[in-house]
Amino acid sequence: MDQRTVNGQRPKVTIRNLSHSFESPNGSLLVLDNINLTLADNEFVSIVGTSGCGKSTLLNLVAGLIEPVAGEILLDSKPIDGPGRDRGVVFQSYTLFPWLTVWKNIDFALRKTRLSRAEKDELIRHYISTVGLEGFEDAYPNQLSGGMRQRVAIARALVYKPEVLLMDEPFGALDAQTRGMMQELLLHVWETHRTTVLFITHDVDEALFMSDRVVVMSARPGRIKLEVPVELPHPRSYEVVTSPQFVELKLRVLEAIREEALKTMTAAG
Amino acid sequence: METTTGRSEPLPVVSPAPRRRRWRLFALREDIPGRIYFALGASFILLILLIWTVVTHAELIDPLFLPSPAAIIAEGIAQAQSGMLWADAGASIYRIVVGWLIATLFAVPIGILMGNFKFFEAVFEPFIDLVRYMPVVALIPLTILWAGTDDSQKFLILFIGTFFQEVLLVMDNVKSVPKDLIKVGYTLGMGRFEVLRDIVLPASLPGLWDTFRITLGWTWTYLVVAELVAARSGLGRRIMEAQRYLATERIIFGILFIGLLGLLTDYFFKVVGARLFRWIKER
Numbered sequence: 001m002d003q004r005t006v007n008g009q010r011p012k013v014t015i016r017n018l019s020h021s022f023e024s025p026n027g028s029l030l031v032l033d034n035i036n037l038t039l040a041d042n043e044f045v046s047i048v049g050t051s052g053c054g055k056s057t058l059l060n061l062v063a064g065l066i067e068p069v070a071g072e073i074l075l076d077s078k079p080i081d082g083p084g085r086d087r088g089v090v091f092q093s094y095t096l097f098p099w100l101t102v103w104k105n106i107d108f109a110l111r112k113t114r115l116s117r118a119e120k121d122e123l124i125r126h127y128i129s130t131v132g133l134e135g136f137e138d139a140y141p142n143q144l145s146g147g148m149r150q151r152v153a154i155a156r157a158l159v160y161k162p163e164v165l166l167m168d169e170p171f172g173a174l175d176a177q178t179r180g181m182m183q184e185l186l187l188h189v190w191e192t193h194r195t196t197v198l199f200i201t202h203d204v205d206e207a208l209f210m211s212d213r214v215v216v217m218s219a220r221p222g223r224i225k226l227e228v229p230v231e232l233p234h235p236r237s238y239e240v241v242t243s244p245q246f247v248e249l250k251l252r253v254l255e256a257i258r259e260e261a262l263k264t265m266t267a268a269g
Numbered sequence: 270m271e272t273t274t275g276r277s278e279p280l281p282v283v284s285p286a287p288r289r290r291r292w293r294l295f296a297l298r299e300d301i302p303g304r305i306y307f308a309l310g311a312s313f314i315l316l317i318l319l320i321w322t323v324v325t326h327a328e329l330i331d332p333l334f335l336p337s338p339a340a341i342i343a344e345g346i347a348q349a350q351s352g353m354l355w356a357d358a359g360a361s362i363y364r365i366v367v368g369w370l371i372a373t374l375f376a377v378p379i380g381i382l383m384g385n386f387k388f389f390e391a392v393f394e395p396f397i398d399l400v401r402y403m404p405v406v407a408l409i410p411l412t413i414l415w416a417g418t419d420d421s422q423k424f425l426i427l428f429i430g431t432f433f434q435e436v437l438l439v440m441d442n443v444k445s446v447p448k449d450l451i452k453v454g455y456t457l458g459m460g461r462f463e464v465l466r467d468i469v470l471p472a473s474l475p476g477l478w479d480t481f482r483i484t485l486g487w488t489w490t491y492l493v494v495a496e497l498v499a500a501r502s503g504l505g506r507r508i509m510e511a512q513r514y515l516a517t518e519r520i521i522f523g524i525l526f527i528g529l530l531g532l533l534t535d536y537f538f539k540v541v542g543a544r545l546f547r548w549i550k551e552r
Contacts, residue, residue, distance in 0.1 A: 065452055085458040095449045099471050099548050112458050140548040160457075 011077075012196040013039040013062065013164060018071035020057055031057050033221040035071070039164070039196055046199040046207035047215045048253065050261050054222030055200045059168045062198060063089050075163060085112060088157035092169040094149045096141040102128065102152050103137040109156045127155040130189055147178040154186065164196045171206070183209055184238060191235050204253050205241055208232075216253055219260040219267075226256045336518040341525070344518040353507075358530070360502040361492055364420060368427025368495070369488040373481065376432050380439025385465060390440070401433040406494050418499035430491035435484040442476035443469060475546040482538035489531040504530075 018035040021028045031054040039045050047055045060066045062073055064083040073080050075087070096105050106124045115123070128134060131151040141149055150170055157165060170186075171179040187210045190197060201207050207214045208230055216226040228249055232240055240246055294301055318338060324330055325337035332340065348354035382389040408429060416422040446469050454464035496505030504527050511519035 063452075063456055065455060083452075083455040083458070085456075087456065089453070089456040091449050091452070093447065093449045095447070095453045097450065097468065097472070099474070099546075109457055140550075142548060142551050 010041045011038045012041045012043070012075070013037075013198070014074040014077070015058075015062070016072050016074065018058075018061065018068050018073065020054070020061060020066070020069050030221040032061075032068075033223050035222070035224060037215065037224060039198060042194045042196055043213065044190055044197040044199065044211045045213045045215060046201060046211040047217060048201055048204055048207045048257065049217030049222065049225075050219050050257060050264060051202060052264075053217045053219055053260070055217055056168055058217075058222065059089075059166050059198060059200050062164075063087055063166050085160060086163045088160065088162035088165050090150070090153050090157050090165070090167045090170040092172045094141065094146065094153070094173075096149055096152055096156075098141050101138045101140055102133060102144070105141070105152055106156045106159050109160045113160060123159055127159045130158070130193070131155045131185065145178070146174050147182055150174065150182060151185065154189070158189070158193065158195075162195075164198065167197065167199045169201055171203075172201070179203075179206070180238065186210060187236060204250055204257065208246060208249055208253065209236065209238075209241060214249075214253055216256045216260075219264045225260065226253070228253055333515060333517060336521065340518045341522050344522045345526070348522070354526070357502050357504045357507050358526075360500075360506075361496070361504040361527075362530070364423045364427060364495060364503065365485075365488050365492060367420075368424045369431055369485050371424060372428045372431035372435055372484070372488070376435035376439050376484075377477070380436045381443050381465075381470070383436070384440040384443025385469065393436075397433050397436060400429070401437075405430045405491060406497075409494070409498055413498060422498070423495040423500065426495040427488050427491050430494065431484050431488045434487060435480060438480040438484065439477065442473045442480055445476060446472040475542065475549055478538065478542045478545065482535060482542070485534055485538070486531055489527060489534070492527060 015035055015037040018032060019030070020032040021030045023029075035058065037045075047058065049055050057066070061068050062080070064080050064087070080087075096102075097108060100108060103124060106127060107120060110120045110123065113120070128137060131154055133148065133151055133155070136144065136148065141152070144152070153170070171182045174182060183206055190210070199207070199210065204214075208228075211230050214228045214230060215224055216228070217223065218225040230249060232243070232245060293299060294305070321335070322338055325332065325335060345354070348357075379389075379393060383393055384390070405426060409426065412422050412425045412429075416425045450468055450472055451464055454468045459467070492503070493505035493508060496503040497509060500506040504523055508520050508523040511517075511523065
């Protein structure tokens with residue numbers, strides 16, 4: 001399925017001395033301060049942090065949707081310049097095209113490819129079954145639940161085989177049960193389709209459950225505070241969250257986040 | 270009440286006497302049964318008709334001020350039989366359709382530009398807001414000066430009355446397309462023009478359709494203004510002419526007929542819209 005070589009050592013994404021600020025009425029507001037981060041090929045990296053720490057800004061920068069004030073981002077050692085089909089994005093909000101069916105939403109992502117109709121149909125069929133939506137090909141987004149919509153969005157981001165999958169709190173709007181199921185589904189998809197993933201969330205369990213590495217960001221301005229490798233074996237199932245190893249990692253990450261949350265509280269109070 | 274003991278028994282074939290449902294007609298923001306909803310609207314119109322009939326037949330009001338409903342109906346039948354009604358309606362509908370189409374032809378592209386590019390919003394909006402507050406009736410002398418007294422003057426009045434409102438609605442329709450949909454387009458490698466054509470435009474179509482429905486209604490309301498001067502036929506013209514002869518039943522019939530045609534237009538847009546944009550419907 002995946003023709004790319006599996007090589008854990010080769011850096012896929014390199015973020016180098018990256019800083020970003022927004023203009024506000026009270027002057028320039030620094031949101032990201034000198035971020036350095038490398039994602040290995042096929043690595044699943046999650047970024048967690050308090051709200052407002054700039055983690056979504058970081059994802060938008062990697063996606064090329066905004067331009068950094070300083071520093072650079074490399075994809076396969078080439079600097080990125082604007083958005084492109086080498087990076088697929090799944091957003092927190094529902095971003096399916098409401099006037100297209102599930103099938104046509106996924107097909108929309110293939111319009112820039114030179115594949116034949118039959119090849120496209122084969123791919124679409126494969127990814128619809130990957131996210132478990134057989135039978136919903138002709139449904140419109142408004143007829144689907146939130147979890148189903150995000151599954152289509154994941155299929156749409158995977159179907160054209162981008163080098164990197166960027167996910168900005170994709171399950172943030174879902175209820176707890178659905179979120180749990182979606183995490184298992186995404187993890188399973190990643191275990192079978194291996195690709196490089198940058199996942200933004202504020203849910204520590206979610207990050208640890210799926211990732212190879214969890215990066216904790218400090219409160220504004222966002223800096224990298226802690227990097228935690230998650231050496232839990234694959235395939236992982238939901239019980240892993242009760243293992244002593246998981247609980248220990250969780251404690252480390254929670255402490256780091258709590259420290260930052262307290263900082264913002266005292267700064268505000 | 271008996272069913273509380275029989276847990277696993279099949280449901281009785283004859284349903285127990287239904288509990289009297291209390292209609293909570295005045296619960297805050299709660300739905301009321303559809304039939305009652307419809308009946309309320311119909312009864313109010315009937316009530317008005319009834320009062321009207323009683324008041325006029327009891328001769329409490331001089332027919333010069335308010336003729337009876339029967340007189341209005343008789344007027345309508347007479348106009349229909351003489352063919353005047355159809356000639357008037359034809360002339361008016363033609364003016365409205367052309368005037369509205371010209372307005373829409375300009376409003377859609379300009380509104381789309383304004384909604385997507387701050388540059389065009391900055392250029393056009395102050396001017397549009399200025400014209401929007403100018404009373405259309407006061408522009409009649411100028412339109413005659415510029416466009417003469419034939420149908421093109423009517424088109425111009427309807428255009429002015431419609432365009433400057435419509436273009437702002439179109440701008441809002443386009444602006445209401447979620448930014449994240451546009452971002453998805455960019456991440457799929459689409460250019461700005463492609464995003465505009467294949468994402469922003471289809472996403473704003475239902476809103477645009479609704480704008481068409483609303484603005485066509487406004488064009489109808491400008492009909493009398495448009496036919497105020499130098500028109501030989503038209504529903505609005507007939508009303509103004511009837512004023513001269515104090516033919517009150519003709520005035521009232523004309524107003525009601527315009528209202529009816531407006532209502533039909535509205536209904537047409539609603540029905541066609543519901544068929545065109547079925548994807549809006551939730552589960």
